[in-house]
Amino acid sequence: MSSHPIDATSTSAWQDLSAHEAELHADLRGWFAADPARAERLSFPLADLHVDLSKNLVTDETLALLVRLADEVGLSDRLQAQLRGDHINVTEDRAVLHTALRRPAGASPALVVDGQDVDADVQAELTKMFAFADRVRSGGWTGVTGERVRTVVNIGIGGSDLGPVMAYEALKPYVQDGLEVRFVSNIDPTDLAEKVKGLDPRTTLFIVASKTFGTLETLTNARLARDWLWRELGTEDTDEARNAAVAQHFVAVSTALDKVAAFGIDPANAFGFWDWVGGRYSVDSVIGTSLAIAIGPDAFREFLAGFHAVDTHVATTPFAQNVPVLMGLLNVWYVNFLGAHTHAVLPYAQYLHRFPAYLQQLTMESNGKSVRWDGSPVTTQTGEVFWGEPGTNGQHAFYQLIHQGTRLIPSDFIAVANPAHPLKDGETDVHGLFLANFFAQTKALAFGKTADEVRAEGTAEDIVPARVFSGNRPTTSILAPSLTPSVLGQLIALYEHITFVQGVVWGIDSFDQWGVELGKKLALEIAPAVEGDTSALDAQDPSTKALIAKYLELRG
Numbered sequence: 330m331s332s333h334p335i336d337a338t339s340t341s342a343w344q345d346l347s348a349h350e351a352e353l354h355a356d357l358r359g360w361f362a363a364d365p366a367r368a369e370r371l372s373f374p375l376a377d378l379h380v381d382l383s384k385n386l387v388t389d390e391t392l393a394l395l396v397r398l399a400d401e402v403g404l405s406d407r408l409q410a411q412l413r414g415d416h417i418n419v420t421e422d423r424a425v426l427h428t429a430l431r432r433p434a435g436a437s438p439a440l441v442v443d444g445q446d447v448d449a450d451v452q453a454e455l456t457k458m459f460a461f462a463d464r465v466r467s468g469g470w471t472g473v474t475g476e477r478v479r480t481v482v483n484i485g486i487g488g489s490d491l492g493p494v495m496a497y498e499a500l501k502p503y504v505q506d507g508l509e510v511r512f513v514s515n516i517d518p519t520d521l522a523e524k525v526k527g528l529d530p531r532t533t534l535f536i537v538a539s540k541t542f543g544t545l546e547t548l549t550n551a552r553l554a555r556d557w558l559w560r561e562l563g564t565e566d567t568d569e570a571r572n573a574a575v576a577q578h579f580v581a582v583s584t585a586l587d588k589v590a591a592f593g594i595d596p597a598n599a600f601g602f603w604d605w606v607g608g609r610y611s612v613d614s615v616i617g618t619s620l621a622i623a624i625g626p627d628a629f630r631e632f633l634a635g636f637h638a639v640d641t642h643v644a645t646t647p648f649a650q651n652v653p654v655l656m657g658l659l660n661v662w663y664v665n666f667l668g669a670h671t672h673a674v675l676p677y678a679q680y681l682h683r684f685p686a687y688l689q690q691l692t693m694e695s696n697g698k699s700v701r702w703d704g705s706p707v708t709t710q711t712g713e714v715f716w717g718e719p720g721t722n723g724q725h726a727f728y729q730l731i732h733q734g735t736r737l738i739p740s741d742f743i744a745v746a747n748p749a750h751p752l753k754d755g756e757t758d759v760h761g762l763f764l765a766n767f768f769a770q771t772k773a774l775a776f777g778k779t780a781d782e783v784r785a786e787g788t789a790e791d792i793v794p795a796r797v798f799s800g801n802r803p804t805t806s807i808l809a810p811s812l813t814p815s816v817l818g819q820l821i822a823l824y825e826h827i828t829f830v831q832g833v834v835w836g837i838d839s840f841d842q843w844g845v846e847l848g849k850k851l852a853l854e855i856a857p858a859v860e861g862d863t864s865a866l867d868a869q870d871p872s873t874k875a876l877i878a879k880y881l882e883l884r885g
């Protein structure tokens with residue numbers, strides 16, 4: 330592999346895409362009218378998912394040029410490099426092997442990276458996590474008073490929170506009766522205080538989830554939780570009682586088992602993973618211990634199988650039919666050629682209500698970069714803002730802007746055919762009504778409503794412009810049979826690979842996150858000033874100093 334990324338803007342495909350864009354007059358109405366097979370031709374299977382790309386602002390020529398772009402930037406080589414464990418996370422000199430986390434047991438040939446049998450390591454840790462999950466689920470694992478666990482509290486932030494909480498919410502119907510998981514992430518003490526409210530310490534298990542075991546928020550919350558436990562159990566007085574409480578009510582998930590021990594958690598009660606798993610790519614590692622407890626090992630294995638099905642698709646399907654590759658390339662098309670700044674993800678499935686938040690870390694921490702992986706400046710715009718809310722809530726909030734605003738907002742609509750709760754309103758199947766909205770929105774966005782159509786409804790002429798919908802607002806529709814653990818794994822893996830494809834085109838390292846470091850460091854430097862240390866306060870810039878002084882005044 331070359332030690333420099335190929336500059337996408339210097340490829341002939343890029344030049345051809347620019348010329349093509351200048352001549353392209355997006356006309357979804359016309360394109361569908363002239364080509365009745367468009368929907369079928371531009372819809373693709375991806376494991377259990379049906380993905381319809383036909384309402385995107387592309388012709389067959391656009392897609393062919395985008396696929397050529399993928400070829401010219403060496404996407405195939407880069408993908409193989411990732412899958413085999415090359416150190417493509419160059420700024421941290423690490424392999425990027427989240428795909429190894431979901432390889433099936435006994436996969437052949439074994440994946441050996443840097444001399445280590447990765448498959449064996451992954452299976453060993455999964456076996457350990459599943460055995461623990463079974464003990465908690467069966468009541469075999471108890472607290473110090475001998476009572477079984479009823480509530481698991483996951484303490485983590487970023488990738489050690491967003492994945493587990495999103496998946497737990499998504500898979501609620503699979504959660505064992507009598508078990509609940511809560512999630513504490515924010516260092517705002519309100520978060521911990523609210524999450525332990527009403528809990529019985531005798532039946533509460535804390536999981537401290539931190540890849541590095543050095544994250545300020547997580548370690549602070551873990552100490553607050555430990556204090557709460559000791560206080561509520563009445564085990565504050567002796568070291569023995571305190572240690573016994575921690576041993577039965579705290580486990581950890583980390584790559585830094587030495588730091589776990591320093592915190593007071595027995596490494597025997599810790600589950601490990603590896604530096605080649607990025608935090609935002611870790612929900613399918615032991616970072617998902619809370620989820621494994623909630624839904625059980627069998628469902629967790631199905632979850633992993635869903636990821637793997639998409640990994641297999643990505644690795645083996647020609648780019649012209651390769652769904653994550655096409656969706657990643659479409660995003661490049663919108664960002665770099667059509668000027669999109671943001672991308673909406675709109676799940677028509679209430680259980681996916683945290684999916685957009687999860688994707689924000691996955692996509693924006695990965696692709697929010699201004700230099701390429703060799704340190705040179707990027708030559709194009711990079712990561713777009715991902716955002717969204719579940720339908721139909723979003724419809725009554727921000728869809729106005731997507732339909733009639735001045736900005737282009739490519740949107741992914743995600744729905745499941747079979748609901749967990751097939752409720753009826755009289756004779757009406759409410760899920761059907763819900764999905765009628767899903768179909769209606771993508772239709773309205775694509776085809777709009779002309780002035781003549783508005784007039785034909787008898788609208789007064791001066792109101793007509795306000796009631797016109799331009800159409801040609803691009804959407805992708807993703808339809809799944811139902812929200813199973815496997816389908817959730819498929820959806821996550823789909824977006825992981827989309828993110829990867831975009832990163833390769835832009836030549837960036839999608840697996841580091843240096844952009845979060847400066848703020849963390851400054852917070853530690855500023856903390857003494859906030860505590861009233863005047864020399865630390867004096868060392869601040871005038872605005873920060875004045876703000877802290879105002880804060881101290883308000884605190885009295």
Ligand code: F6P
Pocket residue numbers: 485486487488489538539540541542543544547608609694842845
């Ligand atoms: O600050 C960003 C980050 O490093 C994320 O990438 C990561 O998911 C999160 O912090 C939490 O890190 P850790 O799991 O090491 O506590």
